[in-house]
Amino acid sequence: MTGFVTLPEAPAFVLKNATVPAICLDNASGFEAREGLVLADITVENGRIAAISAPGTAPADLPAADLRGGMAWPTFTDMHTHIDKGHIWERRRNPDGTFMGALENVRADREANWSADDVAARMEFSLKCAFAHGTGLLRTHLDSLPPQHEISFEVFSDLRERWADRIEVQAVALFAIDMIFEPFFDGLIALLKRRGGLIGGVTQMLPDLDARLDRLFQAAGEAGLDIDLHVDETEDREVLTLKAIADAKIRNGFAGAVTVGHCCSLARQDEETARRTIERVAEAGIAVVSLPMCNMYLQDRHQGRTPRWRGVTLFKELAAAGVKTAVASDNTRDPFYAYGDLDPVEVIREAVRILQLDHPLDDTARTITRTPADILGRPERGMIAVDGPADLVLFSARRWSEFLSRPQADRIVMRNGMGIDRSLPDYRELDPLMDM
Template identity: 55%
Template sequence: MADAIDTHEIPRGDGPVLLANATLPSAVTAGILNHIGDGLGRADILIDKGEVAAIAPCGELIDDGGAARIDLDGGLVLPGLVDMHTHLDKGHIWARRPNPDGTFPGALEAVKSDREAQWSAEDVRRRMSFALACAHAHGTVLMRTHLDSIPPQDGISWEVFKDVRRDWADRIDLQASALFGVDTLEDPAFLPAIADRVAEAGGVLGAVTFMIDGLETHVEAMFRAAEARGLALDFHVDETADPNADSLRIIAETAIRTRFSGQIVCGHCCSLARQPDDAVDRTLDLVARAGIGVVSLPLCNMYLMDRAGGRTPRWRGVTLLHEMKARGIPVAVASDNTRDPFYAYGDLDMVEVYAQAVRILHLDHPSGDWIRAATSTPAGLLGDSTRGRLDVGSPADMIVFAARNWNELIARPGGARTVLRGGRAISRTLPDYRELDDLMASKDLGI
């Protein structure tokens, strides 16, 4: 097969379609496969009425002539991908507010300046919609975005989010988590106000944790506020090279002590890779006991961590996914920032993210079931067990590649692919950056 599915061959009506000679990862299906090694198997997939109607070894599905048969010639098929940690409100501001030096402090200051000067409802809505159009074209079906929630921005961005979630409901299932520095909780009026706003919007409570006096008290207050409102928790944790940063341990201890009943996710956890083995073991044992999921953001953290002018970085900035997974801790990878001061690049393409994660984090030799880190594991952490899998009865939302195995996919992640939603090919035309040109004048810089 020289290319992905010829979309002209896919019927536009409601009739059944048989995708013959597909390659599937066994980790994301309960279907019966002819296994070919490296966690992959061959199968035929019958799609009917927008769902996966059957999966069987090649040639075993009886075609009564009613299904349109398309031979994939071994093309790899993945379920629609799950991007569980993004920042849609920050996305695509690079042209008007670049990071001056590529550092974490530079990103913080640039975003703060841009937010205070330009984050109107229209600005946030248009940039969010542009980013979602990219993610949809690439094959993402479920996403969580963090929203900067320091007043007065919370009153703007959460209302925009609710509108955008409704507008995109037939294409991407969208969630949101609050984002603010944990030191904001020193204002006693802030937490109940933001927790109520999050609850009203059906969101998730979250914060950036770092080592400050009273951190344990602030973290426990967040657990109590979330428990009282039935909210999940999603923290940005220890995004630093400082080995003394161990708020991940504090979060895990608090979860155990409070017997928190909701889902907890911790993102980044970079400093863990800088700590001695005995400290790592103690923390990860607590994380496993607490049932916390961890998401690594390899592209953003390699961009930011250990950056200094004129000096080659000495470490990768990613957390210890292998050690976590070995303990049964749910682990995922995600996009994080997109064309903003925290990460200058990216396009919310989870195929690219996964391919780079394989290279950066050594998710190979063997590839095994690591594809779950971009599919079923993040879906589960986001509370949706129907996403990230291809089982009989699941939505026929999938990506079909010209690549026939992991090596071909990771070697050429930008290669031909066809995105199916409800078993029908969608347009993969990406929005042009020129669509945002009128938003790119920086008001305070005069450019």
């Protein structure tokens, strides 16, 4: 395939002189790391990785592609997206870029346009983009206010099956937690058990928040569902439901996985409140995903005023406390975020800048590979391992500065040892859905 190097057309070959993030190797012992990067030869046989060895030690009789120090990563995990909302910007924009503007315009578009055909076409387009960029595992939240939950989860089930050999797709039901005592909630739990989804929701500062969280955790436990919540996506320091969620997980003895996204208002707390909250999150074993591009776009936006803060959570402090942390795309070309292309390279490049994930960069690669794959229960997808599939993303960039300074448009995406067609879908494919 076209790229910065030509892959051998043979059942067995070697990727020579590959620079690999050490954090993505199942065994990096024996390799000397520099900024968390190691040099290795990767032997591929029949679509799988046969060996990972020191440079120059791979079998000399095999055809080889010399990466000349170019990077080799596992395929990416984009663990928090909204592909049901994606690509509606041209027909339903956010007039002022605010969070309320996003809520109102997504609601209006959903009520007017979200038929099964409309949602399926936009979700398909999104998966084409993600696949071309090198994503192998993706989790999407699906707006689940009735009757949309039935429509969107049927579409998801079909897409998951058709895309199974390209991207593994997971789906989370997104709804307002103030609906949790309505009959709708029991039906939603039944639908998620049928469709193999996760229970999600948006937490709010309600007088009976603890009772609602208990209902959520108890229902999820009884149904065997994991939980993935939208939490404290606001600059309002009075809104802090994160600790209540951790308390509820511990109080209910919930054994499933719990993930929380955003947690923006945590960064607005005084140091002592933040410390206590982070300690409780770590104790509860809750994972946190930050969405730096969308949060920087929406948070602290006021007409005619320059934002005073970056909008993101206390990522470094959470990680230092032992909390599993990752970054992800979030929204794409919709009222919540006008831009984006479901490209994890863009996500990590911007995350490094926004969250200052450098100095050092040694384990930064984990945030879109190893850690999110582990959080999503598919740890093997975040690793380059002997006997694993040769699902790799190859870059001409040799070092972090090269990798983070360009969009890596010449990358090669390998699936089962072969380069894929990286052509991105044309936006014109979506024209029939737009009010052009």
